[in-house]
Amino acid sequence: MSTPLIEPVARLIESFGRLPGIGPKTAQRLTYHLLRAPDAEARSLASALVAVRDQVVFCERCFNISDQPLCAICRDPGRDEGRLCVVEEPLDVLALDRTGEFKGRYHVLHGAISPIDGIGPERLRIRELLSRADQAGREGRPFEEIILATNPTLEGEATAMYLAERLESSVGVVTRIARGLPVGGDLEYADEVTLIRALQGRRAVE
Amino acid sequence: MSTPLIEPVARLIESFGRLPGIGPKTAQRLTYHLLRAPDAEARSLASALVAVRDQVVFCERCFNISDQPLCAICRDPGRDEGRLCVVEEPLDVLALDRTGEFKGRYHVLHGAISPIDGIGPERLRIRELLSRADQAGREGRPFEEIILATNPTLEGEATAMYLAERLESSVGVVTRIARGLPVGGDLEYADEVTLIRALQGRRAVE
Numbered sequence: 001m002s003t004p005l006i007e008p009v010a011r012l013i014e015s016f017g018r019l020p021g022i023g024p025k026t027a028q029r030l031t032y033h034l035l036r037a038p039d040a041e042a043r044s045l046a047s048a049l050v051a052v053r054d055q056v057v058f059c060e061r062c063f064n065i066s067d068q069p070l071c072a073i074c075r076d077p078g079r080d081e082g083r084l085c086v087v088e089e090p091l092d093v094l095a096l097d098r099t100g101e102f103k104g105r106y107h108v109l110h111g112a113i114s115p116i117d118g119i120g121p122e123r124l125r126i127r128e129l130l131s132r133a134d135q136a137g138r139e140g141r142p143f144e145e146i147i148l149a150t151n152p153t154l155e156g157e158a159t160a161m162y163l164a165e166r167l168e169s170s171v172g173v174v175t176r177i178a179r180g181l182p183v184g185g186d187l188e189y190a191d192e193v194t195l196i197r198a199l200q201g202r203r204a205v206e
Numbered sequence: 207m208s209t210p211l212i213e214p215v216a217r218l219i220e221s222f223g224r225l226p227g228i229g230p231k232t233a234q235r236l237t238y239h240l241l242r243a244p245d246a247e248a249r250s251l252a253s254a255l256v257a258v259r260d261q262v263v264f265c266e267r268c269f270n271i272s273d274q275p276l277c278a279i280c281r282d283p284g285r286d287e288g289r290l291c292v293v294e295e296p297l298d299v300l301a302l303d304r305t306g307e308f309k310g311r312y313h314v315l316h317g318a319i320s321p322i323d324g325i326g327p328e329r330l331r332i333r334e335l336l337s338r339a340d341q342a343g344r345e346g347r348p349f350e351e352i353i354l355a356t357n358p359t360l361e362g363e364a365t366a367m368y369l370a371e372r373l374e375s376s377v378g379v380v381t382r383i384a385r386g387l388p389v390g391g392d393l394e395y396a397d398e399v400t401l402i403r404a405l406q407g408r409r410a411v412e
Contacts (some may be wrong), residue, residue, distance in 0.1 A: 005300065006273045007259045012254040018247065020239050021232065031258065032297055033226050036273060036316070039259055041224065046255040048218040049240065053248045054213045056241055065241060067212045090241075091234055094211065110242070 009035070061132070063108040063125045065090045073097070073106060080104040082144040082172075086129060086163065088112050088151055096149065102143075107132065112155035114164055121162060130166055137170045144172040152179045152197075156160075215241070219244040229352045267338070269314040271296045279303070279312060286310040288378075292335060292369065294318050294357055302355060310351075313338065318361035319368055327368060338370055343376045357386045358403075372397040 005013070009031060016027035018143045018157055034042045058064070059071035066072070071095070073079060083104025093106050109124045121127075136142050146167055150156035179197035181190055190198070211219070215237060223235035240248045264270070265277035272278070279285060279299070289310025293299055299312050315330045327333075342348050352373055356362035370380045385403035387396055396404070 006262065006271060006278070008254065008257040008273065009271060012251075012258045013208040015247075015251040015254040019236055019251075021235065026227065028297055029227065030225055032271075032295065034255065035258060035262055035296075041221075042255050042259045043227075045218075046252040048214065048221040049248050049252040049255075051214040052218045052237065052241060053245055056212065065212060065215060065238075067214070072212070089238065091238055094234075 014015060043170045056060045058108075062106050063128070064093050064106055078103075080195070081141065083147070084133075084143050084145070085149050087149045088156065088159075092149065102147070104147075109159065112150055112153070112159040114155040114158075124159075126163065129163070130170075133167055133170045142170060143174060146174050147172065148176045152177075264314075266385075267333070268312050269316060270299050270312055284309075287347065289353070290351070291353045291355050293355045294362065294365075298355065308353070315365065317355070318356055318359070318365040320361040320364075330365075332369065332372075335369070336376075338404075339373055339376045348377060352377045352380050354380065354382045358383075370402050 012031045012034070013024070013027045016022050016030050017024050019027075022030070034045070055067055056065055057067070057069070059066040059074055060069050061074045062071060064071040064073060068075070080103050083102070084107055085096060085102055085104060086107045086109060087096065088109050088111060090108055093108060096102055096106075107125065107129050109126060109129070111119055111124050113119060113121055113124065133143055133146065146163075148160040148163055150159045150163075160176055164176070165172050178201050179193060179194065181187060181198050182203050187195070208324055218237045218240070219230070219233045222228050222236050223230055228236070240251070262271055263273070263275070265272040265280055267277050267280045268277060270277040270279060274281070286309050290306070290313055291302060291310060292313045292315060293302065293306055294315050294317060296314055300307055300312060302312075307401055312333065313335050315332060315335070317330050319325060319327055319330065337350055339352065352369075354366040354369055356365045356369075366382055370382070373380050384407050385400070386407050387393060387400060387404050393401070
C-alpha cells in the first residue's frame with residue numbers, strides 16, 4: 001500500500017544524505033524545506049554549488065582555495081616569507097588568519113595521516129611541502145620556521161611527528177602549536193590528556 | 207591582515223547557512239567537502255535541487271507533494287474514499303503510509319496553527335480541508351471518519367481542536383491519533399504530560 005517517493009524528491013534526499021554529517025532525517029527535512037522555500041532560495045543554492053566547482057581552484061603553491069592560480073595569501077607581497085604554517089584544511093587557514101597573529105604563509109595538507117582510513121602521506125600534499133622547503137633552501141632563503149598546526153588529534157599529532165622528522169634538516173626550526181587548556185575552559189572538566197599537555201607545556205610567568 | 211573568503215565560497219557557505227538546522231560551522235564544512243568531492247557529487251546535488259523545483263508540485267486536492275496535478279494517493283482508485291487523515295507535513299504522509307495501517311486518503315495542512323509564529327488558520331490548507339469535507343457531504347458521500355494526525359505538540363493539539371470544532375457537523379466522526387508512551391519507551395523517563403495522556407487514553411485489555 002505504501003506509496004513510493006516521487007523521483008526528484010527521492011533524488012534530492014539522496015544527494016543531501018551523501019553530505020558528511022547529514023543523516024537521512026535531516027536530508028528529508030532539508031528537501032521538504034526547499035520544496036516550500038521561495039524559488040530563489042533553492043535556485044541560488046544550486047547556482048552557488050556550480051559556481052564553486054567552476055570558479056574555485058586550489059592554489060598551486062600552498063593548496064589553499066583560490067580563484068586564481070596563486071591564492072590571495074601567496075600573492076600578498078607583505079607576508080613574511082620566512083615563516084610557514086602547515087595546516088590540514090583550508091578552513092584552518094581561515095581560522096588562523098582571522099587571528100592576525102601569524103603573518104607568514106601557509107601550506108594546506110588536505111587531511112592528516114590516518115592508516116586506519118587508508119590515508120598515507122602520499123594522499124596528502126606532503127611531497128609538495130617537502131619540495132617547497134627544499135627549494136627554498138637551495139635558493140638560499142630557507143624557512144626560518146615551519147609551524148606544524150595540524151589538529152591536536154591522534155592523526156594530527158602523527159602527521160606533525162612525520163613532518164618534523166623530514167623537515168628539520170632543511171628548515172631553521174620546526175615548531176608545533178601549543179596544546180593545553182582552551183581559554184575559557186574549566187580545569188575540572190578537562191580530559192586527562194589535555195591536562196598532561198597543559199602541564200608539560202607550562203611556561204615561566206613573565 | 208585577514209584574507210577575505212573568495213566570493214563563490216562565501217556565497218555557498220551563506221546559501222547552506224540559510225537552510226534550517228545548518229549553522230555557520232556546518233555550512234563551512236559542507237562547502238569545503240563539496241570543493242574536494244568528485245565533481246559529479248556537487249553537480250548532481252545542484253541538478254537535484256533544480257529538478258525538485260521544476261518537477262514537483264503540490265497535489266491540487268490534498269496538497270501532498272506530487273509530480274502530477276493529483277498525487278499518487280489521490281489517483282489510486284483502491285483507497286478508502288470514506289476516511290481522511292489530516293497531517294501537518296508531506297513527510298507525515300510518508301511516515302503514516304509506510305505503516306500500511308491506514309488505507310484512506312490524506313490532507314496536508316502544511317503547518318500547524320501557531321499564533322506565536324504568526325501562523326493563523328488562513329496560512330494553512332484549512333479552508334481547502336473544510337470545503338473538501340463540505341463538498342463530499344453535498345455530493346451525498348460524506349467522510350465517515352476524519353483522523354486528525356497533527357503532531358502531539360502545543361501547536362498540533364491547538365490545530366486539532368480548531369479543526370474538530372469546524373468538521374464535526376459535516377463528518378461522521380472526527381478522531382485524534384492516540385497520545386501515550388512510545389513503543390520501546392521507558393515509563394520511568396516519560397514526561398508528565400505523556401504519562402497523563404497515557405492514563406487518560408487507557409483501554410480495556412482485550
